[in-house]
Amino acid sequence: MDAQERTAREGVVAAARDLDALGLNRGTSGNVSCRFGGGLLITPSGVPTRDLTAEAIVPMGLDGSHPAGVKPSSEWRFHRDILVARPEIGAVVHAHPVYSTAFAMCGQDIPAVHYMIAAFGGPSVRCAPYAPYGTEALSHLALDALEGRSCCLLANHGMIASGSDLTRAVWLAQELETLCHQYAVARQVGTPQILSDAEINETVERFRGYGLNAAR
Template sequence: MPRHTEFATRQGIVEAARSLAGLGLAEGTSGNLSVRWEDGLLITPSGLPYGQMSADDIVFLRLDGSFEHPLRPSSEWRFHRDILRARPEVNAVVHGHPIHCTAFAMCRMEIPAAHYMIAAAGGATIRCSGYATFGTPELSVLALEALEGRAGCLLANHGMIATGPSLDRALWLAVEMETLCRQYAVALQVGRPHILSEAEIAETLEKFRDYGPRPKAE
């Protein structure tokens, strides 16, 4: 790929990382993002505040987990790598600890179809994975199980993952997931949410085939 294209991709990751706090998806240095690149991925580095991050700080990681960069890749590089390796339709992964997604993850609760926008995540539920220590191969296995047939999931006692064919799409889904969790939390306080049927969600899934953010027409 041309150098200017790689720089633009790196800069896009930096700008997306800086947007996480404003979108309510992460605080401090929590959260990480990756984009498929050539025979590996570009991923945010570990422990570097987003405000100090530049395009050159984004780490290129090979699929065997090796890298040549003065900074280490995110401590969660394994599930980023494993998701991109297992899901060819996915080109970007966003991980964060937003308040409402994380609250449900702490309770190890999946999100049911209390709102039709659940279909944005690919099915009638947003699953919550089992628990494993951050950054471990075991967490990758659990994340992939929770993502089966889905574009997003919760990680028990941890946070959330959103994926997409592009970074813009993955970020959009991450925001939708946090919104759904916030709405569901409020609905549980108000009363007993009515859960949409599988048929109702199937109809929405069909409509969602071309739903979501798109690049501007040239």
Template sequence: MAETEADLREAVVAACREMAEQGLNQGTSGNVSVRFGEGLLITPSGLPYGEMTPGDIVPMGMDGRSDHPLPPSSEWRFHRDILQARPDVRAVVHAHPTYCTAFAMCRKDIPAAHYMIAAAGGPTVRCGGYALFGTEELSLRALEALQDRTCCLLANHGMIATGPTLAKALWLAVELETLCRQYAVALQVGRPHILSEAEVAEAMERFKSYGPRPKAG
């Protein structure tokens, strides 16, 4: 059954609060969007998650216009552009979790040191180039880093995770932070062994049926 606008608004608020509970975000940083109709629904700018209600979620057209009383997230542009460029994506999660952001600050890609890299859709999680937040340039950098991928890092900024559902995008955001944390620890232990392209391809094949699933009705 198709989700209603009310359902999606509630899901966005729930996802924001789960991001805080999972330690993916602090304060008012980070933002969430979902595809709806001919546009999207996106979190408002500067509103703490604990105070956010479904009515605060901002509807926006693909032309970037909105008549909602609250302003959309300052990062609305890359949310809009990702949804516009990627018909396979229905939800976008952006956050500044500690380990993802640490690698983004070092401008490092994440290699295939664990088979969970398959969740990213390829043998690396790319780190896109730096651009000021909220700009068209940042949106272009994000789209480049997400080419043939489901998630990426943004230089000196944070991370983006996408999905065919909001649940999968949020799941991927948590998995990406976990992968970055594991890789950071492995680098302290020694030199992580990187999986081959064939090994990554094998894992990706298995991942076609991996990840969170809705309950059977």
């Protein structure tokens, strides 16, 4: 592999390890991909993050093709389909963090209980209906839930975060888990107040052009 590809592969490894370090993933759960060349690079199936190397990252074509003898993540389909459908997206992360997954297990959308929901593109984070992991059906449902959004929940499963690059996708995954944690605690304290669509749309506009650390 050339230097450019090695750097991209190392970025995928680093992002996967960041998910673990941030408490968003553990063991072999979750997966990471980034756009590269005419296809994508994705974490392999069943390899613990601690054992990942640049050489283990799997190159795939947008037609789903990959070199013989290597096995991409079982969730490669929605990674590929998101990158095909959304040319502005350069990276996708999938994880099973506690609070996001708890709401996914309940099949609940996350409403506009904090203005940071605007970082995900609109006044809610949708929860896609359940479909078995790795299936075309799950990919279609995820794409629907991601329309106009950068993140979604997957019922009885976990979450997806996408961004222009790996750094932003991981950041959004962390922000979504933080929001879900806050929402869970707020529901124990009382009844969270929901911001209006107009209030969130105003924040969406204010976020445009901001860096990763959008005004808080």
